[in-house]
Amino acid sequence: MRVLLSTYGSRGDVEPLAGLAVALQALGVQVRVCAPPDREFVELLERAGVPMAPAFSSVREWVGEMLKRKAEATPQGAAELISTTAGMIVARQFEAINAAADGCDAVVATGLFPSTAAARLVAERRGLDYAYAAYCPYFVPSSHHRPHEYPNHPLPADIADNAVLWDRDIEIMNALFGAGVNAQCAAIGLGPVKNVRDYVFTERPWLASDPTLSPWRPTPLRDVVQTGAWVLPDVRPLAPELLAFLQAGEPPVYVGFGSMPMHGLKGAALAAIEAIRAQGRRAIVARGWAQLGLLDDRDDCFAVGDVNQQALFGRVAAVVHHGGAGTTTTAARAGAPQVVVPQIVDQPYWAGRVGELGIGCAHDGPVPSFESLSAALAIALSAQTRARASAVAGLIRADGAAVAAKSLVDVLNQAKRSVTA
Known part of the structure; x- marks a missing residue:
């Protein structure tokens, strides 16, 4: 069995x-991961003992170019940049994923939407099982929250019905991603996709997040x-x-903004x-x-790289x-009180859940000051918050x-049994 x-x-x-991947390997499954070939990801997958198939480009280089x-x-x-870039990613990522899928029985896709769209096309073209996974409920259609707001496509303030907004989201995602997806469909001999969002997300997506931190509320959508949450055990000293x-x-208090490249975070x-x-x-x-760097050379601060x-x-x-979903989950599992300074996409959701x-x-907001951080730290460092963080840590699943x-x-x-029956 290969995935x-x-x-x-x-x-x-x-x-x-x-x-x-590590969990699948423990069950005897052969696994490879198609991911950006940045050095940190190459080293991460080597440490996990998982073969890598390189995606179309380094993500650091791509993000830098997109920000510029x-x-x-x-x-x-x-808005036009999203659409034109999406078409390029779908085409180039299809090539990378299609090459990596040789001999596989299934594809599981996460990440940037054009990349997951490419994975879905590879699965259909090859007749493979396919699953889409989100790391946060925010991305999945629900009557309990509003969809993501794309540039030049603001959500109407006068519409309170989330189901209506999610219907409208189909039109927006078709406008942004439909041309790129359907151009690739034509290139590989597949018929056009009328609803690119649900084609990629499927009617039964996976939610790879902890039920305590981000509970999924039942919805007809x-x-x-x-x-x-999918946690990679880290045994590095x-x-x-x-x-x-x-x-x-x-x-001490840990300060880090992960993969956020914004200069203002310094x-x-x-x-x-x-x-x-x-x-x-x-x-x-x-x-x-x-x-990020230190304020001065006093001995009360210490800078770290990958840790x-x-x-x-x-x-x-x-x-x-x-x-980020990973940092929020790791801190919650450790029982460490958190101050979340959200920047983009799903980060305000996680900030809200922490609160x-x-x-x-x-x-x-995304721009902290000495005053705002002092007020937030006073809450996080209180005995009450520490006790609550410790209690919640015991509820976070590791499986x-x-x-x-x-x-x-x-x-x-089950699919194999059906074929041989």
């Missing part, structure tokens, strides 16, 4: 697939299989210098250091894609971050990847 796992995105897209083009575009041009810093005083990190010091705490700053967050977060006083659960504070792996194997075995 191809496909994604195009940041570490938050790749690492969960590595976790699923978006900054130069008019509002109308930004979609039948969802919630597996739990912390560096001796970091261990020495941790042991030299009270637990100022946010410096404001965070000042706010942390004002609370009488030390700081650990993760450089991340924004290449085992699973080992580190249980030893910090709080975690200040951007609200609702009482395990931290959702920062109001999501195993659940998804078993489900997929069961589906494939």
Whole structure:
């Protein structure tokens, strides 16, 4: 039995697939992961013992180019940029995924929509089983929340019915992605797709997020299989210098914005250091894609690169971050109070969940100041929040990847029995 796992995105897209791959391998399944060939992802998959099939481009290079083009575009041009770029990704990613799918029985896709569309086309063209997985309920049609708002396609403020908005979302996604998807359909001999969103998402998508952190509420708009978060176990030791810093005083506050490349986050990190010091705490700053740095050379701050967050977060006083699904889940599992400074897409959702659960504070907006971070840290560092974060940690499941792996194997075995019957 062979399975191809496909994604195009940041570490938050790749690492969960590595976790699923490890769980599938434990069941005897042969797995390969089609992912961006950035060095960090190559090393991550090597560490997990999972073969990589390279996607069409480095995601860091692609994001850098897109940010540059978006900054130069008019509002109308930004919307057109999505459509033209989507067509390019569908075509080039189809080639990469199709080559990686040789000998496979199924494809599981996550990540950027044009990439998942390419994976869906590969599965149909080859007659393979296919599953789409989201890491957050925000992306899946539901009567309980509004759809994502795309550039130049604002959601009408006077429409309160989410079902109506999700119907409208079909039209928007067709306008943005339909041409690229259907051009590829024509190129490979498939008929046109009338509803690209539901073609890719399917009527029964997987939700690879923790039921406590992001519970799926039943809705007539979609039948969802919630597996739990896909976690890749990390057994790497912390560096001796970091261990020495941790042991030299009270637990510090971690600050990191992951794969967010925004230059403005450097100022946010410096404001965070000042706010942390004002609370009488030390700081650990993760450089991340924004290449964050320290405020000065005082010995109460320590900078890290790639680090085992699973080992580190249980030893910090709080975690200040951007609200990625992976970081939110890792901090919650560790019982670390959180301050979430959301930037884009699903990050406001995770910030809201952290606040609702009482395990931290959702920062109001993407641009923090010394004052706003000081207020948020006061909440996160309180005894009440610490106790609540510790209690919720005991509710976070660690078996999501195993659940998804078993489900997929069961589906494939059932399909084989049907063929041979």
